[in-house]
Amino acid sequence: MRRNVWLWAASLAVYAFLYVPLAVVVLFSFNDSLLNAQWVGFTTRWYSKLIDNDEMLRAAANSLFIALVASSVATVLGTMAGIAMQRWPHGLTRFLPFLVLTPVAMPEILLGVSLLLFFRQVLDLTLGLFSILVAHITFSLGFVAIIVRARLAGMDESIFEAARDLGASPWRTFRHVTFPLILPGILAGFLMSFTLSIDDFVITFFVAGVGVTTLPLQIYSMIKVAVSPEVNAVSTLLMALTLTLIALASRLAPDTLKGRG
């Protein structure tokens, strides 16, 4: 009984630690004052101000476009990697999990720096939309692969052989059996990639160059001046989007995403 009380207190403290700062941001985005100091009154004017902020809108459009394209490509490639990892655990593909998962585990700053060096020194690429896309695909792909593989690993492998045995070619086995069964995992992977892409700051910061801004970069450049209520408003919107996508993803692939994200 006593232990229970302490356990409860501890977990409450952890949750408070995690979520109070976020709650403050949400709260002050509705505060009718320029200062993030005390509550004055309720307003939605910071949100209407966002709509008139051209720079902010452009950054938001960039972010959405990048997230959509990068997560689509990462989903296709990650799905293929996930299937390959599950199906051929031996031979050359034995190294695939390691290769695919490394970007997931690597500190973001390392990935950012190495991608920057790669784009500039090796490829001599002009930084911009394309380099951001490639970078986002790189770090999202692994997540999709993990989720898809986890979904396949939970399945009786003989059903894929059964499909072949009963007259389905490899392609039709994929279309009629494999794909419908891993679809929830694919969608969850897509949503995860989307949130990762739209929220990413560190890696994007390195590979964005000067021309293109994303939402997190825009927020950062604004708070260099001051944490305005406008920043609170856009952060709240981003948070809402992220939470929605993660909630959706964890409903689609509860086995892989439970307690993470």
Next chain:
Amino acid sequence: MAILEIRNVTRRFGNLKAVDDVSLSIEAGEFFTLLGPSGCGKTTLLRMIAGFDEPDQGALFLEGRPLAGIPPEKRPVHTVFQSYALFPHMSVAQNIAFPLRMAGKDEDEIRRRLKETLELVHLSDKAQHFPHELSGGQKQRVALARGLINKPRLLLLDEPLGALDAKLREQMEGELIALQREVGITFVFVTHSQQEALALSHRIAVMNEGRIEQVDRPEQIYGYPKNRFVADFIGTINLLPVEVCEATHGHLRLAVAGLGEIIAPALAGVKAGERGMFALRPEQVRVSARHEAQELHNHYHGKVRDYLYLGDVTVYKVELDNGVLLEALLANSAPGRAKFFEIGDTLGVGWRHDSGVYLRD
């Protein structure tokens, strides 16, 4: 002509010969069983027939045509997997109709054949259910229906009853026999249960460590095992080490250490002086109270050491005068009695001169 011809097939995994120079010829319409302990290579052989694996040596022929290089989906061979392998995202009807869809049959034919097949396996009322809503026996029947619906030349069944409890297994055995007779499709059935093999099969191939030990009808396998492995694996059997004293066309005279000479059925090619085993089924051993007359040629005295009551029968462990232990089986025709003899009772023990077999070492 045989529907399936397996010719000197060998399959290696590293140093292990999972299937070792196997030759078999399976006839059309047969219920053929591969029987052997777990790990003896049954699944490996089945996978080569289905097309998931290819032999390292030897070849397989289906209706005279070589199977080498033909992928599983192009072979008119379907499999019932031990785990059933039903598609979890498809209903019973969609699962069963899958082979017809893949074969490109038109909707009318699919509907008609689906209805017939559902009736055949008594699942008409479950057509719209999903696999997770079915019991083990029902899943089994869906897997069977799915394997049969497109009339394959061969149906392969890999330990299909292994996951069922005893009562249901017995019922499914009956259904399998009836089903095979009704559809007339050749079944190649894999099991490690000798009881299942004996009950179901037209012919049995007993496998051990990748090799075929004996291929025969169930009663031949049971009655005339060719070697010690088959004798030991099928049912229970008394084994006595013997030396051949005399071999004639009519009988063998065998010397059992401490027991003297016994008379056994003749066996071609046996010569006086060789050593081997004499194998005798427990139900061939006659036991009776000592004072009863014994007209049997092989006739001794013994003491009851132990007994095992199995309901329909009781197995007595009898020690002969010289210390040899024999198991004897007696039907319990009188209900409410677990035994006819007490431990320590002295009995007459004997068997007919045409009972048992001599096994060469």
